[in-house]
Amino acid sequence: MRIAINPNRESWKALQERPAADFSEMLPKVKPIIEAIQQEGDAALMRFTSEFDKVSIESPIVDLAEIEAAQDLLSEELKTAIRKAAGNIEAFHRTQQEQVKVVEVMPGVTCWRKSVAIESVGLYIPGGTAPLFSTVLMLAIPARLAGCREVVLCSPPDKNGNIHPAILFAAQLAGVTRIFRAGGVQAIASMAYGTESIPKVFKIFGPGNAWVTAAKQYVSQQGVAIDMPAGPSEVLVWADHTADPDFVAADLLAQAEHGTDSQVVLVTNHAELIPKVDAAIELQLADLPRAGIAREALSNSLAVFFESNDVALDFINTYAPEHLILLCDDASVFAERIVNAGSVFIGHFSPESAGDYASGTNHTLPTNGFATAYSGVSLDSFVKKITFQQLTPNGLERLGPTVETMALAETLDAHARAVSIRLQKLKNNALLS
């Protein structure tokens, strides 16, 4: 770990820098794949699957028999755990459902806003060594709660052409409507533009490697919405003298094992903690399966000591961490002052992994400082909020002159006339009657 003692504000920008992801160099490689999918559909998809996933598939469609069979391949313990997590995720996201509030801003002028599900959404779940079935829950449960008609899931096939049974089980449990064996750029393109098998969606969600991220960025420029810009995952732990060095070390390692580019930051007002955490990390690394990855991520990690809690708080809010763990006394009070973070874990018994899997909050969160302006995935991410207004003749008579005056001042006469012509007819009718 790099260590910084009371770093001055001028140095924060450099200290807080994340690895810059420049997709402009990847686009020339991504674009032809996307265009091939647009032009050739399934044929191109299967060709790229053979090329990149090294498996030849007959169809990208995962059929119901295959999904149902997945049940038998999983332990009861794991299925129970997935069901419990799903229950908590559903309970929390259900509180995000918005009631329609009708407001009569003046007599006869009524406005409201209604959340309407995005009709068709696509979820991307990476393949590789770790089957991210937890991400399936995090994306599909709010999609179902929102009422999305079509919830499409793409995940790359393994060498035998299969998708991990835990992904299939979680998808069925959470309400995914169709599952496809498709990975990488070709999966993103298939969902963005549709193929013979895969329906076109309006918004694409989910993590992925740099190629997937570049593809999402590309299609988002072409009118397909995406969840949020992505960067490597990150944690910031704030720890004071009450923090247990073993807990701090475990929380930092849980982030570090994600990937070699994981961002791990410890901020403390208790200088003695840093060497203790270092020692605990070494101890815990000894028998960690992903120790190699964690060690490399930790070599870029940062421990910062601040004398002043207020300055530390500024540092944390400036960093805007994806995950913020508060291992301190009066953690709830400290949490009140957080303005930039994805998700906050309050107190010694709230490790990030609780939220990663099962506390109920969403684990798809803004990285790379995007927490300054972006929120994590929530029910909001799966709906549009459409506004409505209804004016009575009387309401238009009351509001009309305001509209006419403003429209004329903006030199938009036809805008004014859309009101005037109605007011005139109302007046004429009143004269007639």
Added chain:
Amino acid sequence: MRIAINPNRESWKALQERPAADFSEMLPKVKPIIEAIQQEGDAALMRFTSEFDKVSIESPIVDLAEIEAAQDLLSEELKTAIRKAAGNIEAFHRTQQEQVKVVEVMPGVTCWRKSVAIESVGLYIPGGTAPLFSTVLMLAIPARLAGCREVVLCSPPDKNGNIHPAILFAAQLAGVTRIFRAGGVQAIASMAYGTESIPKVFKIFGPGNAWVTAAKQYVSQQGVAIDMPAGPSEVLVWADHTADPDFVAADLLAQAEHGTDSQVVLVTNHAELIPKVDAAIELQLADLPRAGIAREALSNSLAVFFESNDVALDFINTYAPEHLILLCDDASVFAERIVNAGSVFIGHFSPESAGDYASGTNHTLPTNGFATAYSGVSLDSFVKKITFQQLTPNGLERLGPTVETMALAETLDAHARAVSIRLQKLKNNALLS
């Protein structure tokens, strides 16, 4: 107007096509301007102002004296209208404030979500012939209600170096904290990266020409959030036999006068209406100041007749109009079936211009079919929704095994250990006590 009679679904895509905006060709011209602002700050900003706005300014800062003086340059009638509109916009957007709902998903596991203002936002208001002070209200009022600490406004100076007094007045009324004379790509870059005068913001809002849109798209790729992707403004009017052709014509013209690329669509189940609307348009065009612009926009406009209301409704939802005006019987019932639209205007006395200015709903809305996945600007656009979770020792004992099981199944052992190490200490302490 082009006319289509009962067009079959295969033809919809072509009928509904908007002018394609391809910014890739603009980027090579936008990028050097943005980089100059990043490197030279105010000096570059003033150089570009001189080059593009044809005026040499001493400072981009608009001082308080100038803002206060604007009051005296406006009629009382206009100031009253702006205040009334502001009142309605505030009343409606206030209903979007979200209360914190704390949910105990299981005993000892508590989650909640809190809306926290984006600390610093930038609003871009175009210059040109029409001073868009209404857009100032639409962006600055929700920013203030959300609690944004810094609300920066940039608008290009006129030939004398001034910003239109109505923009200054609306900005002060709505709670803008700082105003700058800066336009185009250089204004977007200044807000995205900061200059000596203009503070860096985390999110940029507002309309603009293709250059401004390209600049927003560029900075959004570099980590600065933007309100939404932009395209030409558009209206779709649904009219049945109860519709007054004069009202239909007025509403179509109000959209057509925006710009030559404005998208104007009439959909009806009453064939006789189309020629009547055409005649009314010609009559109203006769003395419309922006008739030239409107006429050109109308030449690309579309009138569609459908025998079936259900098919018409599908057509409308597939088009996903920015503005949808329902001039029909039982408009409220029809409105219930709308799933893709920015804002809906219900009934014969609810013209779009009411919402453009003063009904209270926001007029910054998704164009170009983006209403399939995007919402208009609202209070949500100015906040991040941060999630929090707090587990008691007992809560972790209850939830922990679920997390451990899932983490191990995802081969993320350190995630499991962040729980196990805590559970172990709790157990040891219990044994000790």
